[in-house]
Amino acid sequence: MKRIALLGPGTYTEESARHFLDSAVCEYVPCKLIDDVFMSTVNGITDYSVIPIENTFDGSVSLHLDWLVHEVNLPMQAEWIYPISIQLMAVGAPGDTLEASCSGLKKIVSHSVTLTQCRQFLRKYLPHVELEQVSSNGEAARLVQELGSPEVAALAPRSAGALYGLQIWAQDVQDHQKNFTRFVLVGQAPIELMDNYRSHKTTILVTLPEDYPGALHQVLSAFAWRRINLSKIESRPTKKKLGNYYFYIDIDASLDSVLLPSALQEIEAIGCQVRILGCYPTYSYKPTHSEV
Numbered sequence: 001m002k003r004i005a006l007l008g009p010g011t012y013t014e015e016s017a018r019h020f021l022d023s024a025v026c027e028y029v030p031c032k033l034i035d036d037v038f039m040s041t042v043n044g045i046t047d048y049s050v051i052p053i054e055n056t057f058d059g060s061v062s063l064h065l066d067w068l069v070h071e072v073n074l075p076m077q078a079e080w081i082y083p084i085s086i087q088l089m090a091v092g093a094p095g096d097t098l099e100a101s102c103s104g105l106k107k108i109v110s111h112s113v114t115l116t117q118c119r120q121f122l123r124k125y126l127p128h129v130e131l132e133q134v135s136s137n138g139e140a141a142r143l144v145q146e147l148g149s150p151e152v153a154a155l156a157p158r159s160a161g162a163l164y165g166l167q168i169w170a171q172d173v174q175d176h177q178k179n180f181t182r183f184v185l186v187g188q189a190p191i192e193l194m195d196n197y198r199s200h201k202t203t204i205l206v207t208l209p210e211d212y213p214g215a216l217h218q219v220l221s222a223f224a225w226r227r228i229n230l231s232k233i234e235s236r237p238t239k240k241k242l243g244n245y246y247f248y249i250d251i252d253a254s255l256d257s258v259l260l261p262s263a264l265q266e267i268e269a270i271g272c273q274v275r276i277l278g279c280y281p282t283y284s285y286k287p288t289h290s291e292v
């Protein structure tokens with residue numbers, strides 16, 4: 001059995017992990033805070049952690065990327081992309097219309113990212129309702145069940161509603177229907193996921209030797225002339241000195257490919273530091289028959 005730490009229970013992280021990992025060989029260890037998720041794998045209590053690192057509309061989850069870079073040494077072993085469908089859920093049956101369901105609603109609890117993903121919906125339909133952030137969407141659903149009052153609702157995944165016996169008052173209320181989150185599985189050993197394998201990626205961190213004209217251009221040209229595609233590049237502070245940055249780069253190639261190792265050697269030869277955060281398979285979501 002592989003032990004998998006994740007924010008949970010009842011979160012999108014858990015829902016997505018159950019979709020991609022084989023439950024026959026995985027045991028989930030739900031944690032209340034993302035720090036606990038990371039630390040449980042660092043301390044050997046779990047074999048892997050599942051970490052959300054990017055969303056279609058919010059971009060990178062900088063806090064989680066920074067953890068991977070500064071706080072822990074846990075290589076990325078896989079990534080998956082999972083659709084985020086957000087449900088408004090509460091205790092008790094919904095009314096005939098959203099207005100009727102929400103006539104007595106005073107507060108909505110959810111994860112900060114989820115509240116952001118429903119901003120337009122909330123402004124349009126529930127502008128006077130108080131919003132409260134909690135540590136995860138699963139925790140939001142649990143709180144709503146504990147309070148047992150139709151004055152409080154959660155924005156959370158369908159699986160959290162099933163776990164805590166909540167009713168769906170409004171379905172798929174995210175502002176953008178194509179809302180996806182990218183999760184990485186980090187840990188010391190490679191692991192096989194279930195099907196839908198797409199390709200291999202490598203994530204690196206590049207620190208420039210000093211700030212000089214054309215430094216980043218030189219780094220990028222090592223990939224460009226080899227026709228290696230980069231799917232993401234982002235600068236983040238090194239946290240050592242104000243104005244000092246490293247570049248976090250996702251590469252659409254495996255370290256086993258012919259050209260990537262020589263590109264990395266070239267970048268090191270011009271004086272840059274290269275740290276490999278992982279070389280891993282990427283998986284994409286395919287809806288099950290009932291969802292199509």
Ligand SMILES: O=C(O)C(=O)C[C@]1(C(=O)O)C=C[C@@H](O)C=C1
Pocket residue numbers: 007010011012013014052055061084111113114135136137138181
């Ligand atoms: O609270 C959850 O449900 C989570 O899985 C966390 C999290 C995140 O931290 O980004 C994951 C995906 C969703 O986009 C919103 C929240």
